[in-house]
Amino acid sequence: xxxxxxxxxxxxxxxxxxxxxxxxxxxxxxxxxxxxxxxxxxxxxxxxxxxxxxxxxxxxxxxxxxxxxxxxxxxxxxxxxxxxxxxxxxxxxxxxxxxxxxxxxxxxxxxxxxxxxxxxxxxxxxxxxxxxxxxxxxxxxxxxxxxxxxxxxxxxxxxxxxxxxxxxxxxxxxxxxxxxxxxxxxxxxxxxxxxxxxxxxxxxxxxxxxxxxxxxxxxxxxxxxxxxxxxxxxxxxxx
Numbered sequence: 001x002x003x004x005x006x007x008x009x010x011x012x013x014x015x016x017x018x019x020x021x022x023x024x025x026x027x028x029x030x031x032x033x034x035x036x037x038x039x040x041x042x043x044x045x046x047x048x049x050x051x052x053x054x055x056x057x058x059x060x061x062x063x064x065x066x067x068x069x070x071x072x073x074x075x076x077x078x079x080x081x082x083x084x085x086x087x088x089x090x091x092x093x094x095x096x097x098x099x100x101x102x103x104x105x106x107x108x109x110x111x112x113x114x115x116x117x118x119x120x121x122x123x124x125x126x127x128x129x130x131x132x133x134x135x136x137x138x139x140x141x142x143x144x145x146x147x148x149x150x151x152x153x154x155x156x157x158x159x160x161x162x163x164x165x166x167x168x169x170x171x172x173x174x175x176x177x178x179x180x181x182x183x184x185x186x187x188x189x190x191x192x193x194x195x196x197x198x199x200x201x202x203x204x205x206x207x208x209x210x211x212x213x214x215x216x217x218x219x220x221x222x223x224x225x226x227x228x229x230x231x232x233x234x235x236x237x238x239x
Contacts, residue, residue, distance in 0.1 A: 039067035083128025104133035
């Protein structure tokens with residue numbers, strides 16, 4: 001019999017905690033070992049129990065700011081084998097960018113309404129446990145202005161631009177991308193500038209452009225895998 005995945009839930013609203021608990025436990029392969037109401041207790045439990053995955057609200061006591069994202073960063077640094085799914089009521093790409101600022105591996109950002117869709121929540125949990133990532137499609141759509149689910153914002157990219165973007169999604173710097181693709185760093189910068197423009201990100205700050213482009217790439221890869229019947233997201237690991 002396969003080992004159950006061990007999960008910790010963090011949300012200051014009891015009903016949300018119980019909704020997430022039910023969605024996870026009803027799957028039959030996840031054991032919720034703790035459900036807590038604030039970020040400090042979440043980190044204490046993670047340090048003590050070493051769970052496979054954390055599902056946390058974005059805003060919790062004591063400050064009701066971005067405690068869930070801040071906790072996700074600390075958890076991934078100290079417990080790199082623990083995946084983190086951040087649940088948010090905000091369809092705001094800035095929060096997703098902040099979550100992925102240091103790389104996408106083992107992280108997911110979902111709108112809280114997905115709790116009512118257990119299949120989506122469970123897919124995100126399994127993705128982050130496997131070291132992959134998932135971003136809510138509504139957040140990506142609002143970010144890149146995708147006109148409809150059948151279209152891809154990456155459709156106009158050249159093969160070389162796609163290759164550069166794929167390397168960005170693995171957390172590589174321009175210098176590392178240049179070495180991996182046997183290009184000059186100036187060529188990588190040229191391809192990056194072109195793909196940002198094609199994605200409508202030419203006026204965004206530099207770090208935001210990179211993260212926004214990676215979000216679009218992850219979404220495109222996920223939809224392609226879904227059509228092929230495979231995993232929904234690629235595994236992405238920083239250098």
